[in-house]
Amino acid sequence: MLKLDGIASFVAVAEGGSISEAARRQRLSKSVVSERLAELERALGATLLRRTTRKLAFTEHGSAFLARARRILREVEDATADVAEGRGELTGPLRISAPVTFGRMHLGPALYPFLQRYPDIALTLDLDDRRVDAAADGYDAVVRHGAIEDSRLVAWKLAASRRHLVASPAYLERCGTPASAADLAGHRCIFYANRGVGDWRFRDRDGVVVLRGRVGLLVNNGDVMRDAALAGVGLAMLPTFIVGEALRTGALIALDLGFEPENEFLYIAHPEGRRPSAKLKAFADCLRAAFGDPPYWEPA
Structure with a gap:
């Protein structure tokens, strides 16, 4: 029988690149993560990772299982969030990608009130100037500036930009x-x-x-x-x-x-076909309120 904690550790290893990093992210010991991986492989009857002294490499089975493992975790997180939202609460993980300079200068200060208002949300903010694949990389949404190049994204406008x-x-x-x-x-x-x-x-x-x-x-x-x-x-x-x-x-x-x-604009975009959560909508509303219309960085 597959256990959810084993699937979570497998995804953490994939995203962290090593058992050590997965253990740090999950706040577990390396031995616990290794045992969870071994138990998952026994339950599946297949080897998912090849371990060498320098790195971990996915097997063919591991690469195929990773996408489904991410979806399983996403479904569990969404189901938990739906129950909480039904009680009028916003809780659970929220993972956002944003460009480095805008994140440092404007996004960081704007999200602090959001985190104070919703203390049960666990926000992960990845600042990266590359154009990440929101769906494949496991992001709830991406904050970007300029034209929308990925047709698989649904964008909400945050602020105008000159x-x-x-x-x-x-x-x-x-x-x-x-x-x-x-x-x-x-x-x-x-x-x-x-x-x-x-x-x-x-x-x-x-x-x-x-x-x-x-x-x-x-x-x-x-x-x-x-x-x-x-x-x-x-x-x-x-x-x-x-x-x-x-x-x-x-x-x-x-x-x-x-x-x-x-003229361009700043936007937050979520993967097409995925219902945006109430906490993502609240996050976007918080950013719009913080930036203003017109945004505070534009001259009067």
């Missing part, structure tokens, strides 16, 4: 101020790696215009992009929630090429 093409005064003094799209060819540009060099989207009366400059730096983090622009490396396209303070102090200058940067 972007600015910026450079430092020192860079402009040294290299000149671009005044048109054609001028970009003579300037070094800083691009967000996860969105590529075709990310500079502007709007005019005829629709969307995509501008491209010469790559000077390609990086997957907003903090580094802002700091590189401040250091005079080149031009960067960044949202107000990252560069608002630098624009107010004059440390960065917003450039005008004759086009308005296309």
Whole structure:
């Protein structure tokens, strides 16, 4: 007979990458986790993991069982949450992925009141700039900025967002101020790696215009992009929630090429086909209230 604690330990090992990390996450000893895995394999009659001195590797049976094991745990968690919600309570795990810079600057402070209001919710916040697969990686939802590229996600808008093409005064003094799209060819540009060099989207009366400059730096983090622009490396396209303070102090200058940067928004998205829980809806409502409309980082 399969035991739920064995399935939970197997998933924890898969997500943690080792028995030691799984034991730390589950607050158990390594021997207990190892015994649960052994018992699960005996119950299934199959080897799920191959253990070496350096790492664990999934067998074919282990890879196939992992997806179902995650679904089993999700169903149990959802059923427990449904019972609690029926009593008017919000409880249980909530796993969210968000980009690093926005998470550090704005998401963290916004969620503290949520955790105080709902002390029985166990929130896991993974800050990662890569585009995670919400369903496959076991997230209840992802917080993202920009266009929605994954059609398997259902998005809720959190806040509007404006972007600015910026450079430092020192860079402009040294290299000149671009005044048109054609001028970009003579300037070094800083691009967000996860969105590529075709990310500079502007709007005019005829629709969307995509501008491209010469790559000077390609990086997957907003903090580094802002700091590189401040250091005079080149031009960067960044949202107000990252560069608002630098624009107010004059440390960065917003450039005008004759086009308005296309407006975007911050959103929270959950996997399609999965009913969003009451605690996820409460989390989204808390973020909207904290950010405001228009959001507090945009100038009046």
